[in-house]
Amino acid sequence: MKKLTLKEEEIMDILWDNGPMFIREMLAFYKEPKPHYNTVATLVKLLVEKGFVCYRPLGNTYQYEAKITRKQYHGSALSDIISQYYDNSYTKVVSQFIEDQKMDLEELKKLISEIENNRKQ
Template sequence: MKRLTAKEEEIMRVFWQYGPMFVRELLTFYKEPKPHYNTVSTLVRGLEEKGFVGYKAYGNTYQYYALVTEKAYKRSALNDVVAQYYDNSFVNVVSSFIEEEGMPLDELKALIAKIESKKTDK
């Protein structure tokens, strides 16, 4: 799955939280100074080209909606980071958190418990 720019991710968060909408509606979620309509429209069309959003036509206007779930995007992004920086090893990820980030023992135990509970659910 392709990576999103910060501005594209911002738009996707709105779709994920609020559902389908027109570009004009998207603009209401921006703080002042709001970007120009054409800027947001171009970003949304880029998301469509990347396969992240689809649309339903209403005459000559389009209502856009997310085609990719937030969960699927996050999973893909995490897998990309693990592959690129940690040699495809979640052990290396956790080791990094412990050694370099000082992950507390109680958080590590909670993580282990969560993993073990998932294994017993299957």
């Protein structure tokens, strides 16, 4: 899956949080100074081309919505990082967290419990 730029992710966050909408509606979610309508329209067009957003014509305009969920995108981005930096080993990732003291024993036990529960289902 392709990566999003910060500006593209900003639009995706608006769509993920609020559902389908028109570009004019998206503009309401930006803080001042708001970007120009054409700037947002161009970014949305790029998101359509990348396959992140789809649209449906309504009258003489289009309503846009996310084609993938936030969870799908974040999962794909995480998989890319694990592939690139950890040889596709989730064990190496967890080991890194433990070595860097970003995960303690209680969190590790909770993770093991979640894995065991998911295997039972």
